[in-house]
Amino acid sequence: MDELRQKVATVFAEAGTEMDFSKVKSISGNTFEKSATVRAWNDELNDLGKKHDDMQSVLKAAQRAQVSPDAREGEKGSQHEMKTQGRKSFGQHFVESQAYKAKNGHIGPEATLDVDLKSILTKDLMETTDGWAPETTRTGRVVDYVTRPIQVIDLIPQNVTNQSAVVYMEETTFTNPAAEVAEGGAYPEAELNLTEQNSPVRKISVFLPITDEQLEDVGQVRGYIDNRLPFMIRQRLDLQILSGDGIAPNLEGLLTKSGVQSIAKGLDATPDAIYKAMVAVRVTGQGMPNAAVFHPLDWQDIRLLRTADGIYIWGNPSDAGVSRIWGLQVTEAQALTQNTALVGDFANYCELAVRRGINTQVSNSHDDYFVKGKQAMRADMRAAFVVYRPAAFCKVTGV
Numbered sequence: 001m002d003e004l005r006q007k008v009a010t011v012f013a014e015a016g017t018e019m020d021f022s023k024v025k026s027i028s029g030n031t032f033e034k035s036a037t038v039r040a041w042n043d044e045l046n047d048l049g050k051k052h053d054d055m056q057s058v059l060k061a062a063q064r065a066q067v068s069p070d071a072r073e074g075e076k077g078s079q080h081e082m083k084t085q086g087r088k089s090f091g092q093h094f095v096e097s098q099a100y101k102a103k104n105g106h107i108g109p110e111a112t113l114d115v116d117l118k119s120i121l122t123k124d125l126m127e128t129t130d131g132w133a134p135e136t137t138r139t140g141r142v143v144d145y146v147t148r149p150i151q152v153i154d155l156i157p158q159n160v161t162n163q164s165a166v167v168y169m170e171e172t173t174f175t176n177p178a179a180e181v182a183e184g185g186a187y188p189e190a191e192l193n194l195t196e197q198n199s200p201v202r203k204i205s206v207f208l209p210i211t212d213e214q215l216e217d218v219g220q221v222r223g224y225i226d227n228r229l230p231f232m233i234r235q236r237l238d239l240q241i242l243s244g245d246g247i248a249p250n251l252e253g254l255l256t257k258s259g260v261q262s263i264a265k266g267l268d269a270t271p272d273a274i275y276k277a278m279v280a281v282r283v284t285g286q287g288m289p290n291a292a293v294f295h296p297l298d299w300q301d302i303r304l305l306r307t308a309d310g311i312y313i314w315g316n317p318s319d320a321g322v323s324r325i326w327g328l329q330v331t332e333a334q335a336l337t338q339n340t341a342l343v344g345d346f347a348n349y350c351e352l353a354v355r356r357g358i359n360t361q362v363s364n365s366h367d368d369y370f371v372k373g374k375q376a377m378r379a380d381m382r383a384a385f386v387v388y389r390p391a392a393f394c395k396v397t398g399v
Contacts, residue, residue: 151335172193205381229379261277270399
């Protein structure tokens with residue numbers, strides 16, 4: 001992957017910001033052939049990146065097999081939920097029954113009636129406004145409000161904690177004077193220092209007031225709210241992972257975390273700047289970058305990059321294209337500040353530690369809700385977001 005990345009980086013550097021492939025000397029051919037070569041390299045990078053991601057998944061599966069007893073108990077609970085979800089509910093049995101199908105289908109003999117049309121043409125016309133008004137029933141579908149989807153959480157490895165904070169030790173001094181010595185010579189002295197670090201667990205919560213009648217009269221309401229309130233919690237968590245300022249009760253996100261590297265795009269082409277961020281993660285942060293996060297409008301500019309003579313670099317418009325750059329998985333996140341990209345080793349140096357998963361409750365004890373026939377539905381979760389090595393992440397500004 002590094003060898004291919006270096007080849008592509010050389011091509012972009014030779015083409016310059018105007019993407020003039022006629023200036024490229026590292027590969028031969030006309031501009032069309034050169035851009036085709038770059039696309040072929042990029043396709044190979046994508047294949048290698050997918051293989052790398054698959055190997056990471058196998059590694060994570062092996063690591064999960066060694067988690068704490070508390071985590072295994074949580075996994076058992078999840079397996080129980082999956083088994084329960086696999087069973088048919090009462091409603092499923094009902095709609096699949098012959099009685100329900102017969103009611104909704106056209107079963108039984110048809111009857112015909114011969115009528116002399118002349119005998120009724122002089123009568124009043126039976127129509128909707130002067131007859132039986134048609135019954136209308138809602139489909140049951142609820143069209144969600146236009147809002148930002150959840151896009152970043154799935155990038156972050158997740159674990160469980162039973163503490164109020166995730167506390168760990170960070171090696172803050174590493175002096176390695178190891179050297180060859182003559183017989184009887186003095187050994188060089190090393191130095192190691194550790195510092196305790198912690199990421200506190202924070203609570204994200206929301207509640208919704210609702211009347212008794214609404215819950216009783218519309219059976220779909222409870223399920224609808226059970227879905228939307230947890231979505232609100234996860235949407236807020238998605239934002240906090242990127243840009244939380246760390247001031248209690250906020251989590252501290254990747255864009256504001258002290259120690260996260262930052263480079264400016266400057267006069268570089270955007271792919272060049274992303275590659276430089278990858279190098280910074282590897283050299284300074286000693287990490288292995290596995291993903292790049294872009295605002296959708298910024299990724300659009302990269303996907304539409306063309307050579308000076310109009311050839312699309314990331315594939316023709318007729319192709320679906322790939323959400324990868326330099327072999328890295330690309331995640332489009334609307335919660336990310338526009339004109340800023342983020343590259344990092346998400347697989348190894350950050351973690352979402354869940355103290356308590358999303359919990360929903362209903363009560364009429366809020367204020368004077370009991371005497372007014374109202375209820376409060378609430379949802380919350382407690383979690384800590386830990387960035388173990390900030391230097392394993394790099395922001396690219398001015399994208």
